[in-house]
Amino acid sequence: METPTQAIILAGGQATRMRPYTDDAPKAMVPVADVPIIGYQLVWLARQGITDVVVSGGYRHEMIKHYAGDGARFGVHLTYAIESEPLGRGGALKFATAFLRDPADPAPVAVLNGDIVTGFSLVEMAERHRMRQAAVTIALSQYRSNWGVADLDERTDRIFGFTQSPVLPYWINAGVYLIDTRTFPLFPDKGDHEDSTFPELAKDGRLFAHRIDGYWRGIDTVKDVIVAGEEAVRHGFALGEEFRITS
Template sequence: MTRAIVLAGGFGTRMAPLTAHRPKHLLEVAGEPFLAHQLRWLAGHGVDVAVLATSYRAELFEPVFGPGSDVGLNLRYAVEPEPLGTGGALAHAIAALPETAPEDPIVVVNGDHFTRHDLGAQLAVLAGAPEADAVLLLRTVADATAYGSVVADAGGIVSAFVEKSPDPPSQEVNGGTYVLRRRVIDAIGPGVVSLEREVLPRLVAAGGVRAYREQADWIDVGTPAALVLTSAQIVRSRGLERIIGAGATVDPSAIVDGGSVIGADAHVGAGAAVHGCVLMPGASVGAGARVRASVLGRGAVVGPGAALEAGALGDAERFPSAATAE
């Protein structure tokens, strides 16, 4: 049996205005809440129980996912009484996994990361290193300044873990998926604790961290632009140019392509062009409008003849007016 904790407590400030009424993890990507994709990926790699560690608008998660049967998991919920940081959230959520033993592996994933790497291979690294405390997913990037960077030798022993820095020590970066022994989480102290800034550096200093390297698809879905990119990537990976939701209407003269998703009960008017966009349920694009690489929140409206490029409209927002372009 494999257990996981999904860190889904963030406020999603970089995703504004889309997160004014719901957490970023529940925003639609390729026609369903983003977190559904991540949970199915966990289930596909043998995870049978996952805990959602939530905080902001925590009450919205369980009505969407329930017991987890639709995503192939047994889901449990851990609601933080107050924001506790990534480490503090783990320490709080681990109580929902009483059946696990101190040496058992716990998969930990950031709830806003889209990844398709081989989790089974990452778990195998920890299984093959009984002396290790943790295994990090590493990827190599051209510019590591926007990520936590990691120094590891050819054998995978990690000697440094540095959060975002203008002068990163390597081009290998933290991929946001961890395998930790339960005892590591049990040792986290009370209160607000950062996994990345406090817990992992301590484990590295003690020589207990190993690397798993894989150049798999990986996106930090923390901004509207990343949400649009991820959604289009998933749609096109299915061999589709668009997905039209239940009750949505697209005028026959409109063009909808580029991996766009037209959500339930949304509308695209005559002569409009929608390329590589996400229209959430109830959104509308008026006749003759041009919308590209943009996301429209629930009930948002792009007026007739308007042009929106790389924009993000909040729920019920109208464009042109007070829309924010990326």
């Protein structure tokens, strides 16, 4: 099996919805249980066999460099691809491919949005990617409602309870992709790949899903930061002192 050893983290977002956390910091540096999101991502990638990571940065990228350095303490080698102007996620991804250690590696490249914390098996995802001969495989997480729902007697409308944040029978983009290196030229120089490249690959039957059952949370709001921090402590995956932000 061609197991991925290279990854790209899209960490250029400013994330205005997450103020005050992002007033002076990129979204990837938002702390979850005192450790930046990107710290969790780098540790997870190293545990999944990734050796080389390109961080695609823009807004306040110097903070990521100061925190992550060359990646040695996380168990990976880090390279930085810094945009001189906002390119959009698809453009930033394509730009970052020029900084990969081996652009011709036959193994797929793992790509992460810089605002997720997860713990599923990337190796299992890679195996399914290979079996399907996919151009791109998208990790999907089952959708969990942000709202509590009333449990109703459909006949009488009597409420007999409430379910807080139930899991619903839908699957959402988890912001983790495995991408065949031959697919990168199809990505836009500027703009979002989810509006262009992915729909075209879907039409061609080359876009596949991997439904994950491990931990995943997208960090999109201040509430997400708080909940993810609580989950990190409760489920025992909070990282230690050596990964916390130092001045």
